[in-house]
Amino acid sequence: MRRQGTLRVRTQDKGAPLGDLFGIFFEDLNHAADGGLYAELVQNRSFEFDPVDHPDYHALTAWEIVERGQGRANLTVEDERPLNPRNIHYAAIDIVSEGDGVGLANRGFNTGIPARQGERYRFSVYARRDASFEEPVRIAIERGDGTVLGETIIRVDSSEWKRYEADIVANATDNGGKLTIVTKGTGKLYLDMVSLFPAKTFRDRPNGLREDIASLLAGLKPKFMRFPGGCLVHDGSLDPDDRDSMYRWKNTIGDVAQRPARRNNWRYNQTLGLGYYELFQFCEDIGAKPIPILPAGYDPHHKRIVPIEELGPWIGDALDLIEFANGGASTEWGRIRAELGHPEPFGLEYIGIGNEEVGAPFFERYEYFHRAIKEKHPEIKIINSSGPFAAGGEYERGWKSARDNRSDLVDEHYYQTPEWFLAHAGRYDGFKADDPKVFLGEYASWGNTYYNALAEAAFMTGLERNAHAVALACYAPLLCNADYVNWKPDLIWFDNHQAFGTANYYVQQLFMHHQGDRLLPIEASGFEAAKPLREATPIRGTIALGTEGSSVHYSSIRLVNNATGETLEYPDVSLDQSGAGKKQIFELGAADGDDYTLHLRARKDGGGPRGFNLYFGWKDDRNHLNWEIGGWQNQDSIIHSFIDGRGSVLTQSLFEVENGVGYDLTLRISGRSVQASIDGTLMAETEDKIPLIEPLYYTASVEEATGDTIVKVVNVRDESELAAMVLESWPGKGPVTVEAHILSGYRPDEANSFEEPARIAPKTKTLTFDGPSFDYEFPNHSVTVLRIRG
Structure with missing residues (x-):
């Protein structure tokens, strides 16, 4: 002691005032919605899976034919007489020989359809058949060996599409079941929107949420919930009717059978069964203020851009959303909300335009959204964007836009090492109260260990202490299905029948349950001074050149000791990893001084989208720094710091490497400070801080x-x-x-x-x-x- x-x-x-400081962020990645929070147990319920979602997908993904006894059938997917124009595919079971029954079975998510003894499950389907109308259709949850865990019967008595419902009560517990649909007779049986929900959903809502996951979220007591993303907000086609369109909120409300299937940019299918109405309703249920995020007609991933003169419908979507949330029942969109079952307004206070945006096209378009929303709804707080990193050119561009437009908040995102969070616990100490407020819309340290949670807790005291400048903050991502991992760490992990909160979850819960309403001054005295986590030595170690999936040539390579003037020259280096998708690293040698500069010329001759990598302070593959030029999708110039295999982006700017063009690169290391220039232009100036x-x-x-x-x-x-x-x-x-x-x-x-x-x-x-x-x-x-x- x-x-x-x-x-x-x-x-x-x-x-x-602490206001709405601590909340949550929901994004449908890691199968957070379908197969997760959304309680639907059937995967690919409308037979709309497609290779556009994932190369391995097809219309019968998660389905298989059932043929019992001498039964024989042909199972196909048709689209000649669809249920509706937005849901055109359906299953056709052509009964060749009835035997002991034929049909199809769904494997659900994870290990299968979970059944719990004594629990009730609600089955529904749109169906029609062209013969044998009195023949029963048997619906069952079965084990893999055919043991029945619960069953019911419906009769499809029409040649036109009709919705049928029935309940199944489970007689045993099993987490690896299948939903089977079997019939006899002749002709064809047609099925669409095959659905199975637990009768017990969160707040017992139809088309509802999985109770255990929703209860964990409610148990946080968040002040707000940001949704629906994340990158899926802006990644996609500009046409709302395209299968791979950007996330358009109007496609997500109303009858679930009328909602179009969507390609989720995390490489799976998104049914949109958990849509904007359900998300607003969930916010209300758990006492969290809704914070919807809308696209601004710009996809930075694929450079799709709506012309300025065609922004009207996109701005209209934002204004219509505010009316949907807040308008009276006499307004167009308020009436639609009331018809969906919620006559009272949802009380929307915030709206976000764009998600971690980079590039001039977004900020040019943001101004139009901001102006239109403030003119019609001055009471709404508008959130601008500052990119996906904690510092650099795009971060500064976002803050400039926010100040110029007088945005209410700026959305900051960063995922960093625990050490970075400890080193930057005072990050917001110098932020001004009269600037736009910070919305820390995504943050986490790399990991779900107790150490990660401790580092985040230390950082969160700085968020709270600076409530004059930080208005909102939410850890991300929120949810992860353990069998469909796109991203980790995550706050809550689950499979098809259980869920748990991480150590990070309990830190967030402590801060949310005990936020308080106004800050009180607190001062420390008499404690020992802060101590560095490790020795604060200058950045030393091996210098290396590399590439990832590209063919590059480095020339005119020299390393200068700025204190002594000593210069080391190296022969040209050519690296060719074209198409390999793996790193190739060539070590030049050690840099042992406290102040040194690497000069070289770099040229990319072909291969993948990435450009150049300059490694420094190299100890091993898990501990080093690097300057990546032409990084993700050939868009970035980034300085990374890696500790035990976990990385922090110290600073980022936009830069695109052209094939066949030579670039003069200069990298100066002085103590723990880093400067990087391309063709004489300063691209990065940062410090790799040792935590005190x-x-x-x-x-x-x-x-x-x-x-x-x-x-x-x-x-x-x-x-x-x-x-x-x-x-x-x-x-x-x-x-x-x-x-x-x-x-x-x-x-x-x-x-x-x-x-x-x-x-x-x-x-x-x-x-x-x-x-x-x-x-x-x-x-x-x-x-x-x-x-x-x-």
């Missing part, structure tokens, strides 16, 4: 409804810290009660899992002290919330 310091809270000196670990990270607030003083304290160090807690101007007399919520006692590498879902979770204890000054020991590696009341 270190020497005792003091944490002093001025309990009557109320500061900036404070004895404690802390913040304080007051909750107006209860009068509680809330103190949050994070101890990242290996030893506990004893603090004298002093509550200045405490209004009461006599004893104080301290309700302590604590995460502690875990190794940094520990994590929750399906086997141990609550291995890491907060514990609560109640303490009583004689007065408003008392000693409290904060354990090593801990997150502590103290709720103090008289």
